Amino acid sequence: MRRWLIALLVLLLGRLRRRPRLPREERIVEPAPPDRSAENLALALFGCAALCGVAFPVVYAVDAIPHQTQSLGLALGLALAFIAAACIVIGRRLVVTEELEEDYSLPGHPDEEDAVARIVEESGDRFTRKRLLLLAGTGAGTALGVALITPGASLGPLLDVSSLYRTPWRRGVRLVDEAGQRFRADEIEEGTFYTAYPEHADREQMGAPLVVVRLKPEQLQLPGGRRGWAPDGIVAYSKICTHAGCAIALYRKPTFPPVEPRPALICPCHYSTFDPARGGQVLFGPAGRDLPQLPLEIDPIGELRAGGNFSGAVGPSWWGVRNHGARS
Amino acid sequence: MRRSVLLLATAALLLVSVARAGPPSPGVTHVSVPPGTPLVDWGAQLFGANCVTCHGPEGRGIFSSIAGAGGTTGLGPSLQGVGAQAADFYLRTGYMPLEDPHKQPRRSRVLFSEQELQALIAYVASLKQGPPVPTPHPEGGDLAEGLKQFTEHCAGCHQVAAAGGYVTNAVAPALNRATPVQIAEAARIGPYVMPRFSERQISNQQLDSIIRYVIYAKHPDDRGGWAMGHIGPVPEGLVTWFIGIAAIVATCVVIGRRLST
Numbered sequence: 001m002r003r004w005l006i007a008l009l010v011l012l013l014g015r016l017r018r019r020p021r022l023p024r025e026e027r028i029v030e031p032a033p034p035d036r037s038a039e040n041l042a043l044a045l046f047g048c049a050a051l052c053g054v055a056f057p058v059v060y061a062v063d064a065i066p067h068q069t070q071s072l073g074l075a076l077g078l079a080l081a082f083i084a085a086a087c088i089v090i091g092r093r094l095v096v097t098e099e100l101e102e103d104y105s106l107p108g109h110p111d112e113e114d115a116v117a118r119i120v121e122e123s124g125d126r127f128t129r130k131r132l133l134l135l136a137g138t139g140a141g142t143a144l145g146v147a148l149i150t151p152g153a154s155l156g157p158l159l160d161v162s163s164l165y166r167t168p169w170r171r172g173v174r175l176v177d178e179a180g181q182r183f184r185a186d187e188i189e190e191g192t193f194y195t196a197y198p199e200h201a202d203r204e205q206m207g208a209p210l211v212v213v214r215l216k217p218e219q220l221q222l223p224g225g226r227r228g229w230a231p232d233g234i235v236a237y238s239k240i241c242t243h244a245g246c247a248i249a250l251y252r253k254p255t256f257p258p259v260e261p262r263p264a265l266i267c268p269c270h271y272s273t274f275d276p277a278r279g280g281q282v283l284f285g286p287a288g289r290d291l292p293q294l295p296l297e298i299d300p301i302g303e304l305r306a307g308g309n310f311s312g313a314v315g316p317s318w319w320g321v322r323n324h325g326a327r328s
Numbered sequence: 329m330r331r332s333v334l335l336l337a338t339a340a341l342l343l344v345s346v347a348r349a350g351p352p353s354p355g356v357t358h359v360s361v362p363p364g365t366p367l368v369d370w371g372a373q374l375f376g377a378n379c380v381t382c383h384g385p386e387g388r389g390i391f392s393s394i395a396g397a398g399g400t401t402g403l404g405p406s407l408q409g410v411g412a413q414a415a416d417f418y419l420r421t422g423y424m425p426l427e428d429p430h431k432q433p434r435r436s437r438v439l440f441s442e443q444e445l446q447a448l449i450a451y452v453a454s455l456k457q458g459p460p461v462p463t464p465h466p467e468g469g470d471l472a473e474g475l476k477q478f479t480e481h482c483a484g485c486h487q488v489a490a491a492g493g494y495v496t497n498a499v500a501p502a503l504n505r506a507t508p509v510q511i512a513e514a515a516r517i518g519p520y521v522m523p524r525f526s527e528r529q530i531s532n533q534q535l536d537s538i539i540r541y542v543i544y545a546k547h548p549d550d551r552g553g554w555a556m557g558h559i560g561p562v563p564e565g566l567v568t569w570f571i572g573i574a575a576i577v578a579t580c581v582v583i584g585r586r587l588s589t
Binding site for chain 1 (some may be wrong): 393
């Protein structure tokens with residue numbers, strides 16, 4: 001760490017020291033009058049670009065701003081447009097342009113090469129505030145860079161991942177369907193699958209949706225410690241695949257079990273296949289963890305309720321995903 | 329009583345004939361009956377000749393594979409209670425008769441005549457009370473609602489364009505040859521590894537909308553022009569890489585040449 005800091009310091013100091021200027025006797029490019037207004041315009045355009053670049057993370061962070069997606073696009077687009085405009089102004093009005101026609105020189109003509117370098121150098125003569133312009137350009141570029149990396153914040157919490165373990169399920173929460181109607185245990189049929197949500201909870205949460213299927217009780221081989229999690233053979237799992245977070249939208253159910261593949265919950269994105277009879281064990285595909293199972297209970301009036309929280313963390317994996325189970 | 333005797337007789341006859349003829353060749357056995365024979369009885373004869381090896385006497389099913397006479401092995405689910413709905417679906421799609429019970433049934437040419445189909449369906453329906461052949465009304469469905477429901481319930485396997493797809497260890501067929509009745513039947517039966525959908529999950533009205541969408545998806549309105557098989561990002565990506573990017577590079581080359589001359 002210290003070595004890195006010293007290296008950075010040396011680099012910065014080295015950059016800051018000015019190089020001595022060598023006097024030059026004669027010019028090649030005709031001196032052109034400075035153009036303050038064009039310079040101001042370029043500065044203003046860089047300033048606008050920087051403002052737009054800064055506006056991006058602001059719009060991103062403040063949810064109260066209407067039409068957020070469109071505003072984000074506008075901010076990024078304008079920042080790029082302003083930078084382009086500034087470059088155009090510099091190119092057309094500030095850089096001395098001179099058309100020269102000459103044959104390619106043979107290599108080994110240091111004088112001519114030097115002359116070319118001086119032409120480039122001297123064509124920048126109209127800039128009276130070169131460093132300021134450079135600073136403005138750097139500012140605009142930096143702001144744009146910040147705008148471009150801002151969406152990375154959506155990738156998830158950086159340090160505090162406790163929110164990822166939270167789900168709306170706890171003991172006693174009823175299972176409801178898409179329309180909000182409560183599921184009764186006797187409505188759950190074999191050979192098909194149901195999507196269920198927690199009653200009175202936000203369905204957009206990662207831990208909310210469930211896939212519910214009924215199997216024959218004698219088919220079940222749930223892992224130890226899950227006794228009573230599947231009343232009458234009804235099992236519930238998180239509907240979010242543990243690989244990439246797609247919805248488990250496929251249920252493979254055999255019509256005639258002796259010759260057909262065993263029942264499985266399948267994610268259509270990358271074909272991760274989970275065994276509902278064995279506690280959501282991965283049968284096939286890229287998923288690295290079993291599908292989290294939710295214990296179920298049937299209450300005295302026959303409605304389905306959660307018997308607790310999931311057997312593991314819900315959704316695609318993150319670092320430390322196995323450190324805790326799901327939390328209410 | 330009379331019927332079961334008849335059936336056992338046909339089954340016995342079949343086993344004897346199989347024993348003589350060796351393993352059955354693909355194809356179906358047609359049974360000629362005297363005119364005026366009731367449809368159900370004709371169906372029983374056809375069942376005995378073509379289906380009983382796997383589905384057992386009276387469609388009770390054969391659940392563990394037993395090597396029968398002539399090297400045939402029967403294995404098949406019970407048909408009692410499946411009703412005319414399932415019989416109509418499996419026979420009219422050509423899923424049955426199945427050459428090998430371990431294979432996934434696929435759409436194939438129907439080898440029975442229309443009357444024979446009706447007779448077999450009537451016989452299977454007579455085994456036990458079961459659901460009748462549905463009568464969907466896709467013209468009363470809503471196309472947009474159909475797309476929504478199809479996306480939610482069916483597109484995971486069949487793709488949103490109903491072009492078919494894969495499930496681990498099975499194939500989800502394309503729906504371009506499915507008739508409205510067959511779509512309605514399949515949703516309620518769940519053939520092979522497909523889940524079946526009750527009226528609580530998909531109401532008859534929603535099913536009509538789904539059918540309307542599937543019919544539409546056979547010939548969708550391709551506003552963009554080239555459909556590329558309607559199967560989404562893979563062919564589109566190939567077109568981008570091999571045609572789009574090649575075109576851009578070619579344009580760059582042309583522009584570069586004009587500037588240098």
